[in-house]
Amino acid sequence: xxxxxxxxxxxxxxxxxxxxxxxxxxxxxxxxxxxxxxxxxxxxxxxxxxxxxxxxxxxxxxxxxxxxxxxxxxxxxxxxxxxxxxxxxxxxxxxxxxxxxxxxxxxxxxxxxxxxxxxxxxxxxxxxxxxxxxxxxxxxxxxxxxxxxxxxxxxxxxxxxxxxxxxxxxxxxxxxxxxxxxxxxxxxxxxxxxxxxxxxxxxxxxxxxxxxxxxxxxxxxxxxxxxxxxxxxxxxxxxxxxxxxxxxxxxxxxxxxxxxxxxxxxxxxxxxxxxxxxxxxxxxxxxxxxxxxxxxxxxxxxxxxxxxxxxxxxxxxxxxxxxxxxxxxxxxxxxxxxxxxxxxxxxxxxxxxxxxxxxxxxxxxxxxxxxxxxxxxxxxxxxxxxxxxxx
Numbered sequence: 277x278x279x280x281x282x283x284x285x286x287x288x289x290x291x292x293x294x295x296x297x298x299x300x301x302x303x304x305x306x307x308x309x310x311x312x313x314x315x316x317x318x319x320x321x322x323x324x325x326x327x328x329x330x331x332x333x334x335x336x337x338x339x340x341x342x343x344x345x346x347x348x349x350x351x352x353x354x355x356x357x358x359x360x361x362x363x364x365x366x367x368x369x370x371x372x373x374x375x376x377x378x379x380x381x382x383x384x385x386x387x388x389x390x391x392x393x394x395x396x397x398x399x400x401x402x403x404x405x406x407x408x409x410x411x412x413x414x415x416x417x418x419x420x421x422x423x424x425x426x427x428x429x430x431x432x433x434x435x436x437x438x439x440x441x442x443x444x445x446x447x448x449x450x451x452x453x454x455x456x457x458x459x460x461x462x463x464x465x466x467x468x469x470x471x472x473x474x475x476x477x478x479x480x481x482x483x484x485x486x487x488x489x490x491x492x493x494x495x496x497x498x499x500x501x502x503x504x505x506x507x508x509x510x511x512x513x514x515x516x517x518x519x520x521x522x523x524x525x526x527x528x529x530x531x532x533x534x535x536x537x538x539x540x541x542x543x544x545x546x547x548x549x550x551x552x553x554x555x556x557x558x559x560x561x562x563x564x565x566x567x568x569x570x571x572x573x574x575x576x577x578x579x580x581x582x583x584x585x586x587x588x589x590x591x592x593x594x595x596x597x598x599x600x601x602x603x604x605x606x607x608x609x610x611x612x613x614x615x616x617x618x619x620x621x622x623x624x625x626x627x628x629x630x631x632x633x634x635x636x637x638x639x640x641x642x643x644x645x646x647x648x649x650x651x652x653x654x655x656x657x658x659x660x661x662x663x664x665x666x667x
Contacts, residue, residue, distance in 0.1 A: 325604020328597035354390035356397035412484025421495025532609025539602035
């Protein structure tokens with residue numbers, strides 16, 4: 277019985293290694309777990325997302341419990357409008373070592389208002405606007421993207437042209453127009469009345485109405501892809517209505533794209549609100565926001581820099597935490613983002629996987645030189661086809 281050639285041995289070894297190396301981690305990760313459990317496991321394994329979630333939860337609880345919200349009193353003794361005598365010339369009384377909170381931990385502005393209360397109120401307004409924008413942009417983006425991607429035809433053409441028009445209009449220009457209309461209270465319009473009494477809610481609704489275009493395009497692409505899948509054909513053949521197919525079959529499979537992009541839209545909303553308030557077309561006094569605090573105290577940067585430190589720090593922390601949460605959700609919902617763990621694969625795959633990992637890391641010439649050593653039957657890979665050694 278003839279012995280197998282060296283080429284046949286190599287091909288047999290490679291064929292036995294690849295399935296083990298390629299399939300170890302997905303099988304181990306998904307074994308006995310539902311899709312929701314897999315997503316939760318991946319998200320909890322993302323350290324940046326967990327840190328961002330903890331930081332955002334801390335800011336949320338601190339902002340909404342310290343100075344109160346919607347008439348519910350908070351535990352902090354000052355409000356964002358209350359004026360008190362200057363303590364220590366308005367310098368922050370917070371001390372890290374030895375740890376001391378003091379009377380005004382973030383300091384006071386020039387007229388004696390407590391900066392901690394103003395910063396917490398500004399964080400409340402920024403988070404409220406962020407949530408309103410996320411809800412409105414998510415709802416409109418899903419509806420527009422689903423209709424245009426599923427029905428195609430004239431519905432897609434009209435909705436996508438409307439989307440193109442909204443994309444090219446600068447948000448700052450639209451916000452300036454809205455602020456001008458809101459300021460014309462003498463006309464007694466319903467718009468002026470609503471914005472004067474619900475400024476933060478009106479700003480969030482307005483920004484949400486122009487922030488859905490990117491999500492609509494992404495959802496349209498997802499629906500264009502998913503509508504051609506076999507489970508959609510099966511649902512259509514079974515007599516399911518278009519609404520049921522969209523919301524019960526296609527949308528659950530696109531929820532990863534939806535959640536991730538809504539999260540990133542909310543992060544961008546914080547910066548948009550900050551920019552609008554800084555330019556004077558966002559939240560107006562006597563209310564306040566983080567961007568408005570920076571705008572009002574920009575002349576005191578050289579003499580009272582702490583008036584910028586804390587509002588700016590909260591803006592950065594909120595944006596970073598939301599971005600980290602979105603990054604963790606993206607990795608959790610998209611299996612293609614899963615990183616290959618070579619150590620775990622070697623531990624579970626044994627010598628065959630270890631040899632395969634070494635070969636992949638060190639290249640095809642690691643160890644024995646296969647192209648330079650003749651085979652047992654005189655065949656050398658890369659040599660003449662007749663099996664001779666060649667010169």
